[in-house]
Every structure is written in C-alpha cells, then in structure tokens.
Amino acid sequence: MTDGTPVPYSCAHCSGPAFATQSIAGRRLHWDVHHPCPAGPVLECGRDETPADVRRALLADEGTHRLQLSGGTNRLAAMRVLRTWGIPLNGLTADVTGTATEMRLLALLMADAGVTASVQGQGAGSGPADADGP
Numbered sequence: 001m002t003d004g005t006p007v008p009y010s011c012a013h014c015s016g017p018a019f020a021t022q023s024i025a026g027r028r029l030h031w032d033v034h035h036p037c038p039a040g041p042v043l044e045c046g047r048d049e050t051p052a053d054v055r056r057a058l059l060a061d062e063g064t065h066r067l068q069l070s071g072g073t074n075r076l077a078a079m080r081v082l083r084t085w086g087i088p089l090n091g092l093t094a095d096v097t098g099t100a101t102e103m104r105l106l107a108l109l110m111a112d113a114g115v116t117a118s119v120q121g122q123g124a125g126s127g128p129a130d131a132d133g134p
C-alpha cells in the first residue's frame with residue numbers, strides 16, 4: 001500500500017503535506033487524510049462522503065473512473081443502487097464516474113443487486129488500477 005494521494009492541508013504547526021486514501025469497508029466508502037506532523041500525526045477520516053477537495057485530489061491523481069453496466073442490465077435494480085448512492089435516475093444514461101475506489105464500491109453494490117458492472121479507468125495513462133504510485 002502506498003501513502004496515498006497528496007492533498008492540500010493547512011496546519012498550524014508546519015507546512016507539510018497530507019495524504020489521502022479511500023477504501024471500502026463493509027460496503028461503505030471510507031476516506032482518511034493523514035498528516036505526518038512534527039507536532040504529532042493528525043488523522044482525519046470519515047465515511048460515505050469524501051470532502052470535495054480530497055476527492056478532487058484523488059481524481060487528479062488516479063484519474064476519473066467510469067462504471068460500465070453490462071448489456072442485459074436490470075435497469076430497475078441498477079437505478080435503485082444509483083439512487084442510494086445519491087445519483088439521479090438519469091445517471092443511468094449518463095456516465096457514472098468517480099474515483100477508482102468509489103466505482104469499485106458501486107460495482108460491488110451493483111453485483112449485490114444482481115447487476116453486472118465493470119470499472120474502467122480513463123485517467124491520463126495511469127494504467128492498471130493497482131500500479132504503484134511514485
């Protein structure tokens with residue numbers, strides 16, 4: 001595992017960076033930001049909704065990923081999953097995009113609902129999702 005994606009962070013004690021990661025636990029999205037501060041490490045974390053600036057940094061780092069529904073999709077089941085995710089119903093006709101972790105979770109939830117979906121990266125040449133970062 002890597003240290004995560006560098007994210008903007010303002011600290012009262014130093015000007016050091018912070019690093020963000022997203023993960024899936026119990027079918028929910030978890031995020032955390034850790035700041036290795038000389039004054040003591042700082043860890044912020046939460047569930048479901050990643051803070052916008054953190055999410056932006058993740059998207060910039062790993063590229064936008066897209067959820068691809070399979071051909072014979074049960075549209076009703078797929079729409080139900082998207083709705084619990086807060087995506088409007090017309091999300092089914094538009095591209096559903098997000099970070100790699102978000103789309104992996106969404107694909108898991110789709111599979112739970114009997115919908116086959118895959119995740120496609122469309123980042124700038126980031127290659128396979130499990131490639132090591134810099």
Ligand SMILES: [Zn+2]
Nearest residue numbers: 011013014037
């Ligand atoms: Zn600090």
